[in-house]
Amino acid sequence: MGRPPCCDKSNVKRGLWTAEEDAKILAYVSMYGTGNWTSVPKKAGLKRCGKSCRLRWTNYLRPDLKHDSFTPQEEKLIVKLHKAIGSRWSLIAAQLPGRTDNDVKNFWNTKLRKKLYDMGIDPMTHKPFSEILTDYGNIGGLPKAVGSLNRDLRNAFTSKPEASSASGISNITSHSMEVIRTPMMEPIEDGRSDSISNNNYYSWDLLGQLQAIKLVKEATNCSNQEIIQPNFFSEGSSSSSSSSTAIQVSSPPPPFPCTQSPPPQTIPSPPFSWNEFLLEDVSLPPDQQQRQQYIHGLPSTGSSSLTQVHDKMQQSQLTGGETNNNFSVVGDMDYGAFNDIGQSYPGTVGGEPIDVFGDSLSSNNSFVKAILEQDSQMSWEFPDILGEPFY
DNA sequence: AATGAGTCCAACCGCCGCAGG
DNA sequence: GCCTGCGGCGGTTGGACTCAT
Incomplete structure (x- = not known):
């Protein structure tokens, strides 16, 4: 009732x-x-x-609302935030003065999503379609039925968003993102919850996201082992799937398809090494993979470079001339597809937040503030990476 | 000019969390 | 602890509008 x-x-x-x-x-x-x-x-x-x-x-x-169209800066911010926190429109809108969650949601659904598709990027995962294909190619032990699934995937990549949903890509990517998103979208109960106020909740989301990346990485490392068939590929559903190419995900799949015990689902106790979150671009030739290690979310190609970030930090001199190598990431927000913002990396310099342009963000911004508060406890560092060319 | 397809966005819907009784 | 009302949220819908044929 x-x-x-x-x-x-x-x-x-x-x-x-x-x-x-x-x-x-x-x-x-x-x-x-x-x-x-x-x-x-x-x-x-x-x-x-x-x-x-x-x-x-x-x-x-509301008198404070903007009624004009979104600016390119707003557009970029929406994409970055969506990548970092998903479709939490109210949170995203809170970072855009004068915009409502409805505005942002409509703008995403009508413009940005299509734009990303046109750019060859899955708006759900923010990964290039080619990378998703590679990821799926790396998942061993899937039943033969997945062969048709791969075909549908490829078809989906060349079709429109609406059509791709019908052919399975949305279900597939949403499934894969379920694995990634589930831990990052919920507050983490790890005994430190007393310290998790509303203000720094989002910071933990991002932490969770990073942890999720790590977990997924670990999960994919078991590709040589026997894979338990996830629920959504179970043979019980094969009869119905034989008549339809769409994959129906009726229940959340197990987060770790390996037969080995899943790693503990807790965030790493700080300080931890950012190297834990470095991923190899498996789509590259082996000799380039080591050179092109990249942090999830950073473009694997292009001119984005942590050296440039370092330059930005030195230019910024936000703390009166002292360059601080403590560099904390405000989510993996960079978006290589946008060349003009693929040159830098969001984070903090000298305790002050910078955006992807290297510009200072207002400390009054509660979203950033919350992250900074968490940062101050975490002492995240980037020293091993900063001095080296990114690729 | 007529019409059908596509796009946009205001509005609705159902669910959820929270506060107060 | 339970119930109820309220506000907020994300997903979806439907109609107005635009554009192509």
């Missing part, structure tokens, strides 16, 4: 708002302020659901 509807649906107006209704909301808010939205329709003389009133205010009428 679900919750009853918040209002009498048969007795409320729906659909687009008129200027007159907007005026009533504005008048009400200017007089009483926001809050207690359920009483707003009555007090404001509207035949609308209170929830609908709140939505109209927050998404359209």
